[in-house]
Amino acid sequence: MTVEFSPASESQITRAIVGEFAKEFENYVETEVIIVGGGPSGLMAGKELASKSVKVLIIERNNYLGGGFWLGGFLMNKLTVRSPAESILDELGVPYKEYSEVKGLYIADAPQACAKLIAATCDAGAKILNMTSLDDVVLHDEKVSGVVVNWTAVSALPREIACVDPVSLESKVVIDATGHDASAVKKLEERGLLKRKGQGAMWVEKSENLVVEHTSEFYPGLIVTGMAVSAAYGLPRMGPTFGAMLMSGKKAGEVAIEKLRV
Numbered sequence: 001m002t003v004e005f006s007p008a009s010e011s012q013i014t015r016a017i018v019g020e021f022a023k024e025f026e027n028y029v030e031t032e033v034i035i036v037g038g039g040p041s042g043l044m045a046g047k048e049l050a051s052k053s054v055k056v057l058i059i060e061r062n063n064y065l066g067g068g069f070w071l072g073g074f075l076m077n078k079l080t081v082r083s084p085a086e087s088i089l090d091e092l093g094v095p096y097k098e099y100s101e102v103k104g105l106y107i108a109d110a111p112q113a114c115a116k117l118i119a120a121t122c123d124a125g126a127k128i129l130n131m132t133s134l135d136d137v138v139l140h141d142e143k144v145s146g147v148v149v150n151w152t153a154v155s156a157l158p159r160e161i162a163c164v165d166p167v168s169l170e171s172k173v174v175i176d177a178t179g180h181d182a183s184a185v186k187k188l189e190e191r192g193l194l195k196r197k198g199q200g201a202m203w204v205e206k207s208e209n210l211v212v213e214h215t216s217e218f219y220p221g222l223i224v225t226g227m228a229v230s231a232a233y234g235l236p237r238m239g240p241t242f243g244a245m246l247m248s249g250k251k252a253g254e255v256a257i258e259k260l261r262v
């Protein structure tokens with residue numbers, strides 16, 4: 001097979017990347033919602049918001065999206081959700097089956113589920129900044145009004161050459177979807193503005209309902225979702241099952257939309 005690719009020079013390819021990135025970045029320096037963390041809860045929140053035409057940017061410190069959603073648990077790539085969260089797998093078009101031993105416990109292939117969630121979030125129109133880490137929050141009149149970010153690579157530099165100042169991005173609402181770390185919440189705690197209760201011990205029967213129930217504005221301008229909810233409110237953990245992450249992300253999107261309407 002012979003293939004003739006259309007002509008383009010090296011410099012034209014570089015210009016295409018730099019030009020498009022800079023244009024998009026400039027456009028999202030001020031946005032409606034910033035989501036920190038591109039795991040299952042953050043992606044789901046991004047999908048929910050973008051599908052309702054909200055201008056939303058997801059900031060992810062890794063070069064890949066998906067967080068813990070690529071693996072079901074214990075390095076095994078089968079993931080589980082409990083009813084009623086299979087409705088979200090339906091929404092995403094993820095094939096799954098009911099586990100033969102337990103009614104209402106569903107299993108899917110994690111790579112397929114994660115890829116479908118990422119695709120759905122991008123298709124809905126959410127924009128992504130990869131390799132970008134939360135450095136701080138923007139705080140105006142006791143309200144979170146954006147984030148301070150830096151390239152993730154900067155934190156890997158030796159201290160003596162790491163004088164790279166971060167930049168700020170403004171938004172009406174910030175969603176902390178950074179998982180167990182609850183990184184944005186932590187920034188407020190460091191200033192004595194609130195206290196994280198810290199994630200509780202494992203109790204799957206209780207935890208998933210509680211995480212979805214507590215998905216809310218934890219501090220003016222800052223909504224928590226996913227495992228950041230457990231860390232903020234001191235709720236039990238659920239281990240390797242993802243229904244609450246997906247449903248909490250969807251709810252965080254809904255809570256943000258309500259806030260934007262006020």
Ligand code: 48H
Nearest residue numbers: 037039040041061067068133134178179226227237238239
């Ligand atoms: C930019 C950041 C920063 C930062 C982190 O860990 P995640 O998958 O989080 P959730 O809450 O969507 O899902 C949690 C789930 O994966 C899990 O761990 C469960 C269900 N555990 C239960 C249990 O009992 O243990 O994704 C968080 C994302 C990741 O992609 C991080 O790289 C990213 O946030 N992130 N991005 N700046 N400071 N901190």
